[in-house]
Amino acid sequence: MTKQEQETLQLTVKEAHSLLATLRYSVLSPVLRDPDFAMLTALAFAGFRVDANGFANPIVRRRLADEAVRNTDFAKKLRELAAAVSVVPVAAMPSRPASPSVAASREAPSETEYVRATQAYRAERDRLKRERDEEADRRRAAEAGLAQARLDAMAADAARNEAVRDLDRARQRAERLERKLRRAEVGNAELRKALAGSGLNATHSGIERAASESRSHGSAHTPRAEHEFIDAVRRLSDKPNSTAGRQIAAEVLRCNSLNQDALDILASAALSSGDTRAAAASWRTLLTLQIGCGLFEAAAQTLLRLFAAAPDARAAHEFLAALAQSSVDLDEIRSIFDRLRSTAPEIHQLLRKQAQGDLAVQLFTDRSRAKTGADDVLPITLPAAIGRVATARLITGWIDRNDVAAVAALRSAITATPETDRAVIATALDAFSDGNSSYYRLLAVSSIAGSVLVDASNVAWHGQDMVSNPRPRVAQILAVRRALRTRGYFPVLLIADANLPHVVDDPAVVRRMIDAGELALVTSGTDADEYILREAQRLGASIVSNDYMADWDPDQKASKLQFSIAHGTGVASIYE
Numbered sequence: 031m032t033k034q035e036q037e038t039l040q041l042t043v044k045e046a047h048s049l050l051a052t053l054r055y056s057v058l059s060p061v062l063r064d065p066d067f068a069m070l071t072a073l074a075f076a077g078f079r080v081d082a083n084g085f086a087n088p089i090v091r092r093r094l095a096d097e098a099v100r101n102t103d104f105a106k107k108l109r110e111l112a113a114a115v116s117v118v119p120v121a122a123m124p125s126r127p128a129s130p131s132v133a134a135s136r137e138a139p140s141e142t143e144y145v146r147a148t149q150a151y152r153a154e155r156d157r158l159k160r161e162r163d164e165e166a167d168r169r170r171a172a173e174a175g176l177a178q179a180r181l182d183a184m185a186a187d188a189a190r191n192e193a194v195r196d197l198d199r200a201r202q203r204a205e206r207l208e209r210k211l212r213r214a215e216v217g218n219a220e221l222r223k224a225l226a227g228s229g230l231n232a233t234h235s236g237i238e239r240a241a242s243e244s245r246s247h248g249s250a251h252t253p254r255a256e257h258e259f260i261d262a263v264r265r266l267s268d269k270p271n272s273t274a275g276r277q278i279a280a281e282v283l284r285c286n287s288l289n290q291d292a293l294d295i296l297a298s299a300a301l302s303s304g305d306t307r308a309a310a311a312s313w314r315t316l317l318t319l320q321i322g323c324g325l326f327e328a329a330a331q332t333l334l335r336l337f338a339a340a341p342d343a344r345a346a347h348e349f350l351a352a353l354a355q356s357s358v359d360l361d362e363i364r365s366i367f368d369r370l371r372s373t374a375p376e377i378h379q380l381l382r383k384q385a386q387g388d389l390a391v392q393l394f395t396d397r398s399r400a401k402t403g404a405d406d407v408l409p410i411t412l413p414a415a416i417g418r419v420a421t422a423r424l425i426t427g428w429i430d431r432n433d434v435a436a437v438a439a440l441r442s443a444i445t446a447t448p449e450t451d452r453a454v455i456a457t458a459l460d461a462f463s464d465g466n467s468s469y470y471r472l473l474a475v476s477s478i479a480g481s482v483l484v485d486a487s488n489v490a491w492h493g494q495d496m497v498s499n500p501r502p503r504v505a506q507i508l509a510v511r512r513a514l515r516t517r518g519y520f521p522v523l524l525i526a527d528a529n530l531p532h533v534v535d536d537p538a539v540v541r542r543m544i545d546a547g548e549l550a551l552v553t554s555g556t557d558a559d560e561y562i563l564r565e566a567q568r569l570g571a572s573i574v575s576n577d578y579m580a581d582w583d584p585d586q587k588a589s590k591l592q593f594s595i596a597h598g599t600g601v602a603s604i605y606e
Contacts, residue, residue, distance in 0.1 A: 040099070040102060040105060041098050041099055041105045041108070042099065043095055043096070043099055046094070046095035046096075046098035046099055046105070046108070047091065047095050048151060049098070049108040049109065049111075049112045050091055050094055050095060050098075050108070051091075051151065051154075051155045051158070052112050052115065052151060052154060052155075053108070053111055053112060053115065054082075054115075054158075055081070055082040055085040055086075056082075057111055057114075057115055058085065058111060061104075061107050061111070062075075062080060066103070067104065067107075070097050070101065070104060073093065073097070074090055074093040074094045074097060075090055075093075076093075077089075078090055082165075083165075083166070083169070086162045086166075209285075212285065213282060213285060213286075216281045216282075216285065260291050260295070278295075279292040279293075279295040279296040279299065280292075280296060283296065288319060290316055290319055290320065293312050293313075293315055293316040293319070294312075294313075294316055294332075296308075296312045297309045297310075297312035297313045297316065297335070297339075300312060301339055306339050306340055307340070309339050309340075310336060310339050310340040310342065313332055313335055313336040313339065314336060314342060314345055316332050317329055317332045317333055317336060317345055317348070317349065318348070320332060321348065321349060321352045324356065324358070326349075326352075326353055326356065326358050326363060327363060327366070329349055330349070330363050330366045330367070331366065333345060333346060333349050333381075334366070334370060334374075334377065337377045337380060337381065338374070338377065341377075341380055343384060346380075346381055346384040347384055350384055350385050358516075360393065360467050360471070363393065364393050364467070367381070367393050403422075403458075404421065404422050404423045404458075404461075404462045405421050405422075405423055406421060406422075406458070407419045407420070407421060408420050408421060408422065408425075408451075408454065408455050408458055409447065409451035409454055409455070410440070410443050410444065410447055410451065410455060411443055411446075411447075412439050412440070412443055413439055415435075415439075416435065416436050416439045420440070421458075422458040422459050422461070422462035422463075423462060425440060425455075425459060425469065425473075426459065426462060426463055426469055427546075428440070429469055429472060429515070429520075430543075430546065430548045431546060431547045431548060432520070432521030432522065432523060432547075432548075434520075434521055437472070437473070437520060437521075440473050441473050441478075444473050444474060452474075455470065456470040466512060467516070468511075468512040468513075468515035468516045469515070471515065471516050471518075472515040472516075472518065472520055475518040476518075477518065478518055478519075478520050479517060479518040479519045479520075480519060480571065480572065481519070481520065481521050481522075481523065481569060481570075481571040481572075482514055482519045482521075482522055482523070482571055482572050482573070482574050482591065483523045483525055483562050483565055483566050483569070483571050483572070483573050483574070484507070484510060484511065484514070484522060484523065484524045484525065484573075484574045484575075485525065485526075485558065485559070485562055485573065485574065485575035485577060486507050486524045486525060486526035486530065486549060487502065487526045487527045487530055487558060488575045488576060488577045489506050489507050489510045489574070489575075489593065490502030490503055490504060490506055490507050490526070490530065490534060492506055492576065492593070492595055493506075493595060493597065501533060501534065501535045502530065502533060502534050502535065503534070503535050503536075504534050504535060504536045504539050504540055505536075505600060506595055506600070506602070507524060507549075509595060509600055509601060509602040510574060510593050510595070510602045510604075511524065512602065513593070513601075513602040513603060513604050514574065514604060517604055523550070523565075523571070524543070524548060524549045524550065525549075525550050525551075525552065525558060525561065525562050525565070526549060526550070526551055526552075526558065527551070527552060527558045528551050528552055528553060528554040528555075528556070530551065531544070531551070557581075557582070559577065559579040559581065559582050559583075560582045562575075562579075563579060563582050563583055563588055566588055566589075567588070571589075572589040572590065572591050573588055573589065573590045573591070574590070574591045574592075574593060574604070575590060575592075576592050576593065591604055591605065591606055592604075592605045593605065
């Protein structure tokens with residue numbers, strides 16, 4: 031194409047706006063969907079839908095006009111479409127003066143034709159604007175009606191779901207009360223039989239009166255009354271003649287074979303009567319139930335009672351294997367085995383033989399005899415790039431600062447370290463961190479679960495009452511970080527709002543963490559949710575927060591982990 035032809039096809043901004051005003055979207059849509067103009071369409075309609083409403087937007091019109099001025103191919107298409115619809119003849123449109131040779135080959139329109147064409151263009155433009163405004167009004171009205179209909183449908187669904195839940199809760203309460211009544215009646219019958227057989231008929235009438243009073247006050251049993259009943263049965267099973275207690279526990283198990291209290295009572299009664307085999311069988315079943323429910327502290331106590339009655343290597347292996355695969359905090363369980371070392375050293379030794387690897391180091395090492403200080407060199411060999419020596423202070427610092435290279439070198443070195451040296455390392459880390467076992471568990475875990483970003487402000491404010499306790503707690507941030515490391519997550523990146531150091535309950539700890547690189551603050555005026563979501567997408571990491579972040583992630587596309595913090599102990603739990 032010659033330069034003269036290009037100058038002929040070029041448009042001014044005013045000409046481009048005039049041509050666009052003469053065209054409907056249905057006429058222009060084939061051009062916009064043409065692959066040759068895909069980039070032009072994407073730039074012009076950025077932020078708007080590629081439809082008639084988007085084409086009617088002044089911003090899109092301005093972008094298309096600018097593209098027509100720059101792109102001669104698009105300008106040529108506009109001229110051809112305008113000529114085809116015959117709304118405003120192309121010859122009647124004002125154009126840039128062409129070169130003398132080209133101007134001579136064309137015949138200039140007269141002033142009357144130009145005025146007539148301009149009037150026709152303006153009339154068509156006004157008509158199109160009216161149609162556009164009317165269509166926009168109809169669309170807004172339809173959207174408002176649709177939104178109201180959706181709200182009404184949501185309210186109806188919510189009311190229906192609430193009614194269904196109320197019905198289910200009422201049915202479950204009735205079934206639960208019916209089961210309790212049946213258990214109470216069975217227990218009462220067994221108790222009457224036991225009392226009749228033991229010659230205590232004098233108290234029979236009193237029991238009947240108590241039973242009748244209980245029925246007169248309703249069949250619902252409070253948790254306190256249920257605990258009192260269980261304690262009473264335990265006392266019966268502890269007596270020399272434990273037949274009554276065993277019969278009641280057996281009857282309860284006949285109705286519910288998974289009742290842990292009944293299994294424990296039955297085992298204790300069997301042991302007191304000299305039936306060691308029956309006691310061991312009941313405790314073995316109870317141990318399996320507690321492990322399945324994740325009650326590892328209670329399972330540890332059951333395991334000790336089982337070994338006191340009859341050592342069972344398979345039961346110990348089952349408990350330790352499940353404990354190694356869990357993410358439970360080992361501190362409480364370790365304290366149970368520490369007490370066992372002084373009260374029953376032979377049982378402690380038997381259990382110690384069943385433990386393997388790092389679990390044996392964490393549970394059965396005598397940490398009260400630790401002589402390693404915070405800055406003493408630990409028996410672990412590191413590469414020269416990290417530093418050939420390591421101390422408890424250095425290792426905890428590397429982990430707290432999320433030094434990925436150092437932690438990877440530590441994990442690799444731990445696998446090549448003898449078990450006795452691992453015990454020294456675990457003891458030193460535990461002593462330096464005041465019993466925080468998550469440092470060693472992170473180094474000893476079989477595989478890293480991945481990196482996470484923690485919404486530290488959301489964690490610090492968790493469970494805080496704005497009236498009675500209006501200050502966020504830094505201890506909750508540390509508890510969540512500890513729980514994440516225990517589950518093998520690393521690095522754990524803590525990100526908080528800029529105002530956290532000014533409102534937290536312990537500003538000195540927060541500022542120390544900021545200075546050490548353990549905690550990052552977003553810049554003032556920036557929403558932490560937006561920053562966390564952006565960083566999580568960039569790193570491919572999960573987010574730890576109980577906030578849905580709906581303002582920045584309405585479709586909930588980000589991977590989130592939720593948490594809870596026990597009110598009494600302050601121990602955090604992570605939920606995927």
